[in-house]
Amino acid sequence: xxxxxxxxxxxxxxxxxxxxxxxxxxxxxxxxxxxxxxxxxxxxxxxxxxxxxxxxxxxxxxxxxxxxxxxxxxxxxxxxxxxxxxxxxxxxxxxxxxxxxxxxxxxxxxxxxxxxxxxxxxxxxxxxxxxxxxxxxxxxxxxxxxxxxxxxxxxxxxxxxxxxxxxxxxx
Numbered sequence: 001x002x003x004x005x006x007x008x009x010x011x012x013x014x015x016x017x018x019x020x021x022x023x024x025x026x027x028x029x030x031x032x033x034x035x036x037x038x039x040x041x042x043x044x045x046x047x048x049x050x051x052x053x054x055x056x057x058x059x060x061x062x063x064x065x066x067x068x069x070x071x072x073x074x075x076x077x078x079x080x081x082x083x084x085x086x087x088x089x090x091x092x093x094x095x096x097x098x099x100x101x102x103x104x105x106x107x108x109x110x111x112x113x114x115x116x117x118x119x120x121x122x123x124x125x126x127x128x129x130x131x132x133x134x135x136x137x138x139x140x141x142x143x144x145x146x147x148x149x150x151x152x153x154x155x156x157x158x159x160x161x162x163x164x165x166x167x168x169x170x171x
Contacts, residue, residue, distance in 0.1 A: 005161050007043045007154055008062040008116070012050055012069045012101065019078070019126035019139040023068030026122075026146045033147065040158055050101025052108040059109075064157040065116035066150055069099035070139075071123040078127035079138035081146065086119040099123050120153055122146055 009030065015021030027045055034045070046058050059065040071082070084098070092098070092106045102121065109115045124146065127136040135143070 005040070005042055005063045005158060006061055007040065007157065008059045008065045009043070009045050009150060009154075010055065010058050010065065010067050011047050012055075012067065012099070016131060016133065018128040018130060018132050018134060019124075019136050020070045020129045021133075022070050022124045022126070022135060022139050022143065022146075023122075025135060025140075025143050026068050026150065029143060029147045030150060033151075039154060043154065050105070052101065052105035055102070055105040056109050056112070056114050059116040059119070060114055063117045063161065064153065065119045066153055067099070067102060067119065067121045068146065068150070069102065069121070069123055070126045070129070071099050072126055072129060076125045076127065078125055078136055079142040080125040081142055081149070082121075082123040082125075083149070084121040084123065086121060118157070122149065 009027065011023030011027035013020045013023045015024045024047055027047060030045055039045075044058070044062075048054050048058055055067075086098075086106075091110050092103055098106070099121065106115070124139060124142055127138055134140075
């Protein structure tokens with residue numbers, strides 16, 4: 001049985017600022033892996049700045065959206081990965097832990113009724129966001145872990161869709 005779903009994996013961040021580019025590093029690795037093991041049809045791997053309109057256009061019509069971004073909490077534990085399974089149909093609560101521009105994009109999307117059906121955010125804590133290329137060792141070590149987690153999100157979503165489940169946890 002063929003299952004057609006639209007999946008958007010979106011990396012935000014600035015690769016010219018060391019660890020702020022972790023999402024793009026993950027996306028680059030996913031693209032390389034896709035050459036050997038293609039993702040399901042309808043899977044989009046995209047880079048984006050934090051413009052709410054661009055984010056909304058990228059996730060518009062998706063059944064699953066995965067956003068990859070760096071976060072800078074204080075104190076920071078570089079390389080720590082946070083997974084947020086966000087109910088994008090609800091308005092954003094004040095105080096909700098979301099990476100920088102994503103909050104604004106979700107607020108605008110809610111007002112326009114253009115939220116993704118399901119949103120998973122992977123936020124990676126950083127060590128160094130100063131100008132310069134490359135990731136710090138702790139954040140660089142998280143890249144392969146994130147690649148595996150994104151692939152797992154896609155597989156679980158496709159399995160749930162094949163079974164007609166609305167919640168991948170039931171797949």
